[in-house]
Every structure is written in C-alpha cells, then in structure tokens.
Amino acid sequence: MCISFLGCKLEKNTSSKVEIQPLTKNRYDSLRNIIFNRLEPQKGFEVFYMLEKETKQLDDRDELLKRYKLMLWYYIISSDYREGDAIIEKLKTYYKEQDKWSDFMMLSKMICIYYRGRGRNEEMEAVLKEAIDIANENSQVYPYDLLPIHELSVFYTYDVGKHKEAVKYGELFFDKIKMYDTIKSRRRVFDSIKDENVHILSLTLGRSYTELNKLDKAYPYLEYAEKSFEELHNVGVLTRVYSNFIDYYLKKQDLDKLNYYKNKYLAFSQSNNDSLLSTRQKISETNLKLVASEKKVLLEGEENKIKILIIAILGTLLLLIVIFQRFFLKLKYENESIHLALAKEQEFKKFRASLFINIAHEIRTPLSLILGYIDLSADKTISKVELRKYLKEIRKKSNKVISNVSDIISLLKEDKKEEQIELENILIEPVLQQLFFSFEAMAEIKEISLNYKAKLPKDFSLLTNLKKLESLVNNLVGNAIKFSPKGSTVSLITLVKNNSLHIKVEDQGKGIRDEDLEHIFSKFYQEESNGGFEGFGIGLAIVKDIVEVLNGKISVKSKLDKGTVFNVEFPLDGFETNELIVVSKKSLVKQKNDSKKRIVDNLFNKKNKLLIVEDNAYMIDYYKKLLSKLYNCDYVFNGREALEKLKNVRYDLVISDVMMPEMDGIELRREMKKLSEYEYLPFIMVTALDYEENKLEAYNLGIDDYIAKPFNKNELIVRINRLIENRKQREVWIKDIERNDEKIETYDEKTMKNIQNVILTNLDKEDFTVAHLAQLVNFSQRQLERIIKNLTGLTPVKFILEVRLQEAYKKIKNKEEIDVNNIRYSVGFKSASYFSVKFKERFGMSPSELLRKRK
Incomplete structure (x- = not known):
C-alpha cells in the first residue's frame, strides 16, 4: 500500500502496523529533550529510529508533521545533513498549502539553524526574508513574526557582517516588541519569545552599531546585554559581551574603560578556568578512591603523592592556559591597534588624494579660462573693446590662481607667526556695496537676484584692514551664489546692534546639515551631502582666520531646503549711535522676453543644439563667448537640471563637467543611458580630472570624448563638429538599412547594400579582413575605403565591426x-573579452547584461 504526502510517496507497511501513540505536548517536549541531550547519542538515535518508523505508517498529517519536526531537530543536533533538505521542503509545502503561517515562522528559525550549520548563507537569508514578507501580509502570525526578524538581524551581524542591514532588522524587532507589549492575546507565547531573544538581540545591535562607528547608539544595547547575562549567569555569552565592550572602547579610544573590561574579561576567563580545575580535581579524587578500594595494597602515602602529582599537573595546565590566553589576548589587542593605525593611515591618504584632486580642479578651471581668453584675444577680428575685456578677465583669473595658492600655503602652515596687520578707518557702506555688486555678472549668469541693505549712521567708518575685509566678503558672497539655486536671492545686510557692527550674508540654498555645521570652518572640510566637489574647503577657514585677526566673531544658522545665514560681528568700543541712514539696492534678474526668445530660436533653427552642463559661472560665461556664435546652446549648472532639460528639449550633443553639486557628470551619463532617445547622444566630458581611472570610468559609460582642462578652443570645436557629423551620418546609414527596398535604389545604395550583404555572408569568419571584402566586391582597398568613408563616415575596419555588433x-x-x-561565434568574434569590451563601448552594456534584460 502506498500513501502520498506533499508530493512524496511513502511506502506504508501494513503487515507490521503497530499502535502509535499521539504526540501530546508533554511527550513531544520529552522526545525533543532526549534528542537535544548530546551526552547520550544512543538514546537520541533510538528516538529518531522510532520516529522514522512511525512516519511510514501514519495517515494523520498533523501527527506526521510533528514527527518530521523532531526528525529535523535530530539532523540539526547531530549535524547530519543528508536527509534534512527533503523534510524541510515537506514542512514548508504543507504549511503554505494549509496557511499555517505561525508554524512557518517557527520553521524558518529551524531552517536558519540548519543552513547555518552547512554555511548556506544565501538560502538562509532567502528563507528568513520570505518569512518576513509572509508575516507582513498575514496579521494573524503575531507574535511568531518576531522569530525570523530576530534571526535575520543575527545573521547579518555574525554570519555575513552586513551591519547596516543588521541594525535595520534589529530596530524593527524592538519596534514590534514595543507595539506587542500592549496586546493581551497570546501573552505567554509573546513573553517567551521576548525573554529568549531580547538579550541576544541587544548584544547583536551593540556589536553592529560599534562596527558602524555609531558608538552613542551601541552603548545602551551593550549595557543592557551585560546586565541581562550577568543576571542569567550565562558564562558563554558574557565572554562575548566583555569582548564587544573591548572593541567598543577601542574605537572610542577610552583607555581607562578599555583596561577595565580587558581585566574583567581576563578575570572572568580565569574564574572559568578555576571552576574547570575544581571539576577536574573532583574527578581525579574519585578515581583515586576507586583505585584505593580495588588495590588496598597501596599505601596511603603513595595515594597522597598521586593526588599531589595530579593537582600539580592540573595546576601547571591551568597556568599554561592562562599564559596562552593572556598572550593571544595581547596579540589580539596589538592587531587591533595595528588595524586602527592602518585605518587612520588610509583615511589620511584618502583625504590627501581628495585634497590634491580638488586643488587641481580649482586651479585648472581658472587656467582654462586664462588660456581660453588668450585664444580669444589672438583673434584679429575682435574689437579693441572686446580685447580689453578679455585682458581684464585674464588678469582677474590670474590673480584668482595666485590668491588660491597663497591661501593654501597659509592654511598648511602649522607654525603660523602672529600676523601684523595695518588698520585704517574705512567708510564701510560704499565699500560693502561695491564688493557685493561686483558679483552681479556671476549672479546674472545663474539668474540670481542680489539684495543689498545697510542701516548705518551717516559717514560711518570702521577701524579695519581693507584687504582682509575684501577677502572675507568675497568668500562669503561667492559661496552663497555658488550654492544657491537658479531664481533665488542672495542678500547682504549690515547694521549696528548691541554696540557691534553686523555683516550678514543670506542665501536661499539647500542649507547645511546640523552634523556639518560644527566642522564648516575647519581646514579643507567639505560637506559630504553636497553631491559635488566644488572648491577645496579653504574658503570658510580663511573667513574664520580673518575674523579672528580682526577681533570679531562669526556664527552661522541654517535650515535644510530653506537657506543659510552667516553673521560676522565686529565690536565697536565706546560707539555712540547717531542718526541711522538706510541704503537699499536690488539687482533683479532680467526677465527673458518670450517673443524675443522665439525670434532667437528661429535664427538658430539651422544650427546644432548643444547642452552645456557646468557649475562654474565664469566657465559658462567663457563657453557663451566661445560657442554661442557657432551653436544654439543651453546652459545648466548640474546633472539634475540637465536631465530635466533633456526630457523636454532635443539636443545634438552634451558637454559636461565631472565635479558638480546635486549630480556629477558621471552620474548624469549613467542616467542618460536609461533614456532610449539619449542612449547614444554624443557626450563630451571637459574636466580637471585628468587621471587614467577617471577616463576609463567615463569611457566605460559610453562617453565619446574626454577633454582635460585647460583645453584648446579650436580642438574643442573640431571635436564637437566631428562627433555631430559622425552621429548624423550613422543615423542616415541606420535608417537606410532599416528602410524597405520598395523605392528605386541609387548606385551608392546598391553598392552599400552589396558590401553589407557580403559582410553578413561572411559574418561568422573571425579572420574575414578588409582585403577579403575588397576582393569579393571587386574594388581595390583604397576604393573600398573611400566609398565606405563617404557613405557612413566610418573606416572599413570600423564598418565591419559595426555590422558585427549590430547583428x-x-x-x-x-x-x-x-x-x-553562441552569438559571439556566429558574428565572428573569437575572443570573449574583446567582444564584451567592444559591445559595451557601442551599446553601453555588456552582452550578458542585455541578455538578462531581455529575459
């Protein structure tokens, strides 16, 4: 007779059928305890054999499932993984078919333990996540849904070291605990799960937060774990608690606490060893008594000698254990110290590399402008007015480079001498107004309004240093404009209040995070959330130095997505307030006239349309002077604005910087690859990052050209023209290929079709060359090259490659x-790596990626 259970047929032995006792809770628990008792493996095997025999005779599914669970426990305890997979599948299938989701939650914990023993991490993660997803859809699984969440957090901490994920699920566990504390149903089960898992998960979260360097969050969990396991007298876990505290205080660099827990760890280990010695001594004494009773001929003195010898041996063994423990613990701490030093060294190297890259970026940009304006000045067709304007820009940018270098040198000096500065009385209001509105051109490019307001006594003067004051205002206003969005307002407000002169610079930018506010005046500090690398972190450090030299104070207030206010305060000793005069002036952005814009668009409708992505306002101004006469150009200040433009306007080519706020050039190109209409749009990167790894990353994303600053203007224009021309020729050729042959073909079309057919016929031949092609179409190689170049813009070699890749x-x-x-061989590529590289260069993704995408 044969029965079917969950898709598996089991032979049912009816001839030897015996009466089977139901598995009550007490009997189930009793059998499980026998299986768990590994000191008596024979009894466990006997229980397993009985269960296996009963499963072959049972019809009752519930009884059958109970036995399968006990058998799975046996496989887990005995580390016997031969048959466990089949039982797991039977249990999973049954629970899913019968909607027994609470049982499925408990099973997920058993499966987790089973897979951990075999090192099957991916399957363990999948089972636990499946259980959590099921729990999210079925509210009736309370409180068993806590089990897979607990196990997944422990898995991420100890099995794979994904501490962010561990924290995510650990915090979810405690959130559910707080919520379930208010529920009265199934209280006993909930309390049992809570008591068994809260202590372990506290230790887990403490460990993960320590690894993530979030020490403030780690401490409460470690403290709770220590208190809990000391109350439970759990020897094994307490050792881990103290070890985690050692790691915690090592990261915190608190030597006192580190030594405290190190000593506690050692003392605790020694206490365990003393306990072990006591147990061994009792065993030895018992053995000696047995020997004395069996062999009465031995003298009492000899017995004592044996006891002493055994105790001496055990004592020596204990001493060796303690010595080795101390040695290996010391070795561990030394290794930790070395790793800490290496981490600091790596952090310093990363900072140094970032600093030099950013310095290069900041200096290369004005150098590009200087060389660019020199090229423009060499044009004999320009007027004297334009020449003077270009020379003025060259001088301004040269002074900018000199100023940047001087500032870097000044800030890098560790042993600065006290600076001697000359002070003079300066009429402050006209100076501030002139400095502020010197940024008018930069603000106009970014379409930012400037708002100036001064509320000062008539002819108010300040004892200060003009050069220092200029540098202070230029840095604050320049930063405000740089990080303000298009269409916003930047304000400079100055007034006398509480016997002090206040100079405030306000913007409407995205603001500064609270955790960054305390660092913004530090040398070379850059806000990580900025999304770009503009500047190299010296502007505000310079401002702080200037304010301190002039005996002033500076403060900052900021709200995310609202803006930032810098307030500089200079004391006025013995100042008497006279009649205040208010000076107010606004520089509004000129509104573009739509009708005029349409006329301009019509004038340029025959020109190629370019999108320039550059966050430096002066660089955009130079691009306008260089390219606006040749192309119809739009300008945006970061990758995010560029994407918005691309969704609404069709362009022939994109020129982009790499280092920009919001979204950099690399990320922009990556996002463009996702838009089918712009996947193959010609893309030029113009950047200060002239490093091989940056170029490789850019080319792997499918950019067409990579130009390092400073660059030659004629070279840029030639590359733009060639890329646009190649693209248009390629589009024409592709359209010709896809077009139906219903119309009359020209001689060129027939020739091109014949050449393409010959290539397709020989496509699977990896050694098919241009010479073979020329012979088969009855042209010389020079004729063939001229024909293909004229019709497609490609050389014969590149054309054959293009046909292979398209096919x-x-x-x-x-x-x-x-x-x-198979596809690679069918189109004539012998080398898999060459095929993959060329395919990715052409289509922006590897062949295997495209294949997965099409599945």
Missing part, C-alpha cells in the same frame, strides 16, 4: 540564442 545586438534582442558565446 549581435539583434540576435540578443530577438532571443535567437540563450548563450552569449
């Missing part, structure tokens, strides 16, 4: 093969 793309897209290698 490979079609085969993958149409799912003609399931193996990329």
